[in-house]
Amino acid sequence: MSVVFNILNVALTPLSMIILSIIIIIIIIMLPFLYFKLLIYVKKLVYTENMTMKVVLITGAATGIGEQLAYEYAKRGARLSLVDIRKENLGAVADMARSLGSPDVIIIGADVTKLEDSKRFVDETMNHFGQLDHLVNNAGVIGVPTLVEDFPNFTKYTSIMETNFWGAAYGTLYAIPHLKNSKGRIIVVASACGWFPIPRLSIYNASKAAIISFFETLRIELGWSIGITIATPGFINTNLAWRVIEDEATMGRLPLGSAFECAKDIVKSACRGDMYVTNPSWVKVLFPCKVLFPELVDWGQRHIFELLPNPYKKKSN
Template sequence: MANQIDVITNIMNVIVPPFMLIVLLLVYPLYLIYKFINFITRLLTSENVAGKVVLVTGAAAGIGEQISYEYARRRARLVLVDVRGDLLGRVVENVRSFGSSDVIAITADVSKEEDCKRFVDEAIKHFHRLDHLVNNAGLARVKLFEEIQNFSDFSYLLDVNLWGVAFGTYYAIPHLRKTKGKIIVMASSVGWYPFPRFSFYNASKAALITFYETLRTEIGNSNIGITIVTPGLVKSALSQNEPAKAALGWIPMESAEKCGKAIVRSACRGDKYVVEPSWVNSLYALKVMCPDLVEFCNRFLFITAEKTAPPTTDAPHKSFIPTELKSD
């Protein structure tokens, strides 16, 4: 029996790759035409979110704050969630001035399942519906894997970045089904690009990408739209402090405001993926086509070069650099 299975496997190893290549050559031109028509359709039928209810986690600062402002400009009603409740008051005032007719703020830690259930329940109790769920809350830590001394810090990172997103999504799905709503999830370009010193952060974002691609298959995009966001480096409290600047090097940064606007625009269009800024897409092609070159360059630029540079007092690889509880 085992020999028969091995024979079948060997035959498939020979037949399947050229067969799939032929299918791809025949189908891909038609697929590109479909994608183009679909893109034009989305441009012409962008969703009007005025009066609709949008829940944003990690809304107190950075990308989450800017996403909230962009929804407010489009007259959406907002539920703002963050672990730092003391910072939400300012954001609430701003979204009201930008045009949101009704907004509530909820202090919650997304790593706790009961908190996620509570903020979804409070949103439904106040607004009686939910149209968009923006899973933006997240946490980053910067450290070489071999230098980690306390794994509990990284366990909390995974709790926030993965379970914190899954919990909120789980409790929101029944309500989003009723409105044929949307889920917007903040992954990262490092979910597929192996940037050094962020191993657990990268892994958590890679898990989000796969999780939501699977969920999209399970639910069906016609029932609940899912937009996966994979931004590059965005200006925030994380990226602007001195240790982070040293760790992140010379990588160009985009403003959180521009990134937030692009995310909401794509979500309203119903895009399945958002890469912002768009030049980051070229890194994906490079990683797929030349993985060895990417590995060499990353190591040379961000590991070898730093070890040969004069020591600094910041020593970014010796310290944790947390974000606020929001993505990037």
Template sequence: MARQTLTNGFLSGFMHVGLALVLLAYLPIAFLCRLVYRLLIRPFAAGEDLRGKVVLITGASSGIGENLAYEYARKGACVALVARTEIALRAVAKTARELGAPDTLVVPADITNVDEAKRAVEETVAHFGKLNHLVANAGVWSSCFFEEITNVSAFQNVMDLNFWGAVYPTYFALPYLKASRGNIVVTASVAGRVPVARMSFYNASKAAVIRFYETLRAEVGPHVRVTILMPGYVVSNLTMGKGVQKDGNVGFDEEARDVRTHPSISLNHRYFHSSSSVDR
């Protein structure tokens, strides 16, 4: 009986000591994890406080750019709106102010021109005194089979706007974004990853955007965040058929619009073709 009592006492003491050791090991780790969450994770999970931040948006007169302007406005950011159509930009600026933007700036500019891209950035910084976000969003779509093109040199415009129209403002904005530890947001496309017929130049331009900004992220990552948007189908002028046509002019292609909006048509082999053959 005495031996059993001694054994039970020993086991009870061992369990209490073991529990104490577990708690001593657990509590510091739990405290550290909670501290890391509060300081490093929760602020980002909650989203950036955009009140008073300055955001320059290209392609802001319609589509994704217009709606991004409204979202930034709702969060209290000041927005500089850049596109070629001043009348449309002023309408967007008015709505942005109504939604909560403390201040707006309209900058009519063709960002495929390096000097105008520089001017857009400089006017933004001169007006607001800083720059926190650059949203490189301007773009154009192309919608025709490669072999049907009648003016191939005109399709340089697709690369000029989709690629260089993002790179130029990024180049001039980067020093200001590094100073503010800001963010570059660039609108690429899932088309940059998935080859879709009728969109060869568009696909190539978006693939170039993705790879360029992935590389830039590796170069400036500690100082400037780089966010690459790769949306799929979004209702806009582009998805309604507006793009560079086979003659090189920008217009509306109803057939291309229907291909993009009706899966039963777009799955036709004429529009989506894959091959398992490999060049050797």
């Protein structure tokens, strides 16, 4: 025991001084960053962008989150350019947006996967309004839930990447010069599946991961000239979500968020200048869980979505 005490007497004091010095150095290094974060936090508390008479272009605006985004911007007095491949469904959305406070709304039928259509809806927006302040890349599809090894062929799923990724990239390409002039903002509706993939949705997960990476890269390249807000919603109560649940019953075990609340959070965060927004907020807890306990998360998902081997299932001869 005396040997232990002697070691402690000799080693504990210098060791504690070393640990204390490291802590002090970390605090000194972190202080400027923490001060910067505090300033940003205070700014967000007192500042929000006034959208009155500003112009917002929303793709995929006929239903779901896109429709609710149109209503949220309308409540803030923004002028709207609503784009969807189903133009016939945009009329009712435009009427509701006007009744909620939007002074001017135009509707454009376009396919975001076509480069010429993307150029056209940006041009038509500029020709009508003469400016563009927010571009909301919302158009997206999910596809039929399928295990990768059960794919009939990959060509059946290329439309998911074309819509979700290229559909956002094309419109952004043509909108960038106009957004630079207005010091505007790009809002991209990705998905929490981009960083927390769900089984049977591999191509959808990949397309959303690609969106996140693309727009994070673009934000670095553009610097302060255009703001970018990346939205990563969880599973939201929309027609798309219900079609997935109808095709794969285990997807019904996922809690569904509100499209109204999701759109409200996205617009609030965009006007506040946030880099990221996740709705429902509890979904953010999944990210550290995946980082810290990846094996447990994978096992849990295999259990929830019935991907664990069934010991009672007879093997076919």
